[in-house]
Amino acid sequence: MLDIAYIRANADLVKTGMQNKGEANTALVDRVLEVDEHWRTKVHEIDTLRSTSNARSKEIGKLMGQGRKEEAQAIMAETATSKEQINQLEEELAALAAERTDLLYRIPNVPHTSVPVGHTDEDNVIYATWGEPVQEQWRKPHWELAKTHQWIDFERGVKVSGAGFPFYLGSGARLQRALINFFLNTAAERGYTEIQAPYFVNEVSARGTGQIPDKEDMMYTVPRDGFFAIPTAEVPVTNFHRDEILELQSLPVKYCGYTPCWRREAGSYGKDVRGLNRLHQFDKVELVKFVHPDTSYDELESLREDAELLLQALELPYRTLLMCTGDMGFTQSKKYDLEVWSPGQQRWLEVSSCSNFEGFQARRMMVRYRDEHGKPQILHTLNGSGLALPRIVSALIETYQEESGRVRVPTVLKPYLGGAEYL
RNA sequence: GGAGAGAUGGCAGAGCGGUCGAAUGCGGCGGUCUUGAAAACCGUUGAGCCGAAAGGUUCCGGGGGUUCGAAUCCCUCUCUCUCCGCCA
Numbered sequence A: 001m002l003d004i005a006y007i008r009a010n011a012d013l014v015k016t017g018m019q020n021k022g023e024a025n026t027a028l029v030d031r032v033l034e035v036d037e038h039w040r041t042k043v044h045e046i047d048t049l050r051s052t053s054n055a056r057s058k059e060i061g062k063l064m065g066q067g068r069k070e071e072a073q074a075i076m077a078e079t080a081t082s083k084e085q086i087n088q089l090e091e092e093l094a095a096l097a098a099e100r101t102d103l104l105y106r107i108p109n110v111p112h113t114s115v116p117v118g119h120t121d122e123d124n125v126i127y128a129t130w131g132e133p134v135q136e137q138w139r140k141p142h143w144e145l146a147k148t149h150q151w152i153d154f155e156r157g158v159k160v161s162g163a164g165f166p167f168y169l170g171s172g173a174r175l176q177r178a179l180i181n182f183f184l185n186t187a188a189e190r191g192y193t194e195i196q197a198p199y200f201v202n203e204v205s206a207r208g209t210g211q212i213p214d215k216e217d218m219m220y221t222v223p224r225d226g227f228f229a230i231p232t233a234e235v236p237v238t239n240f241h242r243d244e245i246l247e248l249q250s251l252p253v254k255y256c257g258y259t260p261c262w263r264r265e266a267g268s269y270g271k272d273v274r275g276l277n278r279l280h281q282f283d284k285v286e287l288v289k290f291v292h293p294d295t296s297y298d299e300l301e302s303l304r305e306d307a308e309l310l311l312q313a314l315e316l317p318y319r320t321l322l323m324c325t326g327d328m329g330f331t332q333s334k335k336y337d338l339e340v341w342s343p344g345q346q347r348w349l350e351v352s353s354c355s356n357f358e359g360f361q362a363r364r365m366m367v368r369y370r371d372e373h374g375k376p377q378i379l380h381t382l383n384g385s386g387l388a389l390p391r392i393v394s395a396l397i398e399t400y401q402e403e404s405g406r407v408r409v410p411t412v413l414k415p416y417l418g419g420a421e422y423l
Numbered sequence B: 001g002g003a004g005a006g007a008u009g010g011c012a013g014a015g016c017g018g019u020c021g022a023a024u025g026c027g028g029c030g031g032u033c034u035u036g037a038a039a040a041c042c043g044u045u046g047a048g049c050c051g052a053a054a055g056g057u058u059c060c061g062g063g064g065g066u067u068c069g070a071a072u073c074c075c076u077c078u079c080u081c082u083c084c085g086c087c088a
Helices: A004-009 A011-020 A027-065 A069-106 A142-149 A154-160 A168-189 A203-208 A234-239 A294-311 A360-365 A391-398 A411-415
Strands: A127-130 A227-229 A245-247 A254-263 A281-291 A318-322 A334-342 A347-356 A368-370 A377-378 A379-388
Touching: A004 A011, A004 A027, A011 A027, A027 A069, A127 A294, A142 A168, A142 A391, A168 A254, A168 A281, A168 A294, A168 A379, A168 A391, A168 A411, A203 A227, A203 A234, A203 A360, A234 A254, A234 A281, A234 A360, A234 A379, A281 A294, A281 A391, A294 A318, A294 A334, A294 A347, A294 A379, A334 A379, A334 A391, A347 A391, A360 A379, A379 A391
Parallel strands: A245 A368
Antiparallel strands: A127 A318, A254 A281, A281 A379, A318 A334, A334 A347, A347 A379, A368 A377
């Protein structure tokens, strides 16, 4: 959520930001300011009442201590009315605070000034490209290769769990494990601390990173125990420091974590769900940073580079998109997507999304740092995939296939696959 | 899963229903002393909210209640620890 003080001072900026993100309901901003104004008046009122009531109680205590009972009793009589008033104000205040919070939760993050204004994915800016997309017609899509080699079993996945829950077998399984290790090792070399997170989180955590209320339908739930299956490691890892104050000199704090991710993906169909393109369960290594607000945009660039270097090391052609306002999520202020080229499908596949949330998540989660004056301040959070496995696997086997059908092992992965030349 | 104990500031640990946001110790920060450091001594040291400030207010695991007044009493939930059972 945004800082109410920021909204107060920059209402127009917030509204423009909303419109640019395709959220037309800017009345939310007016409403939250109205409620906030009302709330602050009431807070002042109740604080004043409490102040006198506290003073009376103290006086009563003092008199009782001195045995001056009648005088104490006289003051007690005065308290009755103010007590009623306080109770009533408390109720009003609670209602106002609830509405205020609810409204704040529904106002999206403001896009950074460097973000291009646009409505759809067509307005995204191609920020960079690397490598030459492979065009040969003989190249097969990954699902055919995977079937031929029995690396992935989609049918049995359907039998055992459902669509979108494939089995990986033999070299297919080993390739997954190799990629995870390669990603984690590389991240560790670049200063990220490896972290293994819980796969289920509670509701407070889901709210902290913004899955609730915006995207709760994307998550699988375990209602009996109040759990949400994580849609990304971002959720547990970012919540790792919820309600904490980090020391200035510890920043930036950087984590890399591998987890499976579960997403309901309701409403997906067609070529988008073919093969490994979109699954209900997939593996991902996630990079998460907690940084000083002054450095968060530099940190976003280095986060993007960390992810891009993995693709370069795998020698997979890709392009980097700077997402336009309309194609960004609710919680982000700036986002890059990395798309890898799939020669078998002749299309780009998103494999990473690197975002700066500024204080949007940190404010909800009360993750702060202590500034040079010792005062707690909201810090900035970022995260990016480094990387998501399934589409890397698709692009990789399609890119490294030979006309015979064999698939070479990328040089960087050889140490992870016993030095083998071919999968 | 069964039985018992507990949850207080960065940590440890006090706290007959009234002047307790909370003793004390450790740690942190500032200072005195010292060539420097250590030790010793002195001071300081939780967070949220309202407020330009002065100041006010809220918070002793969460929620509710009793009371003029709750860290302290009652109810409830959650979590932790010990013992038993089960178990990768």
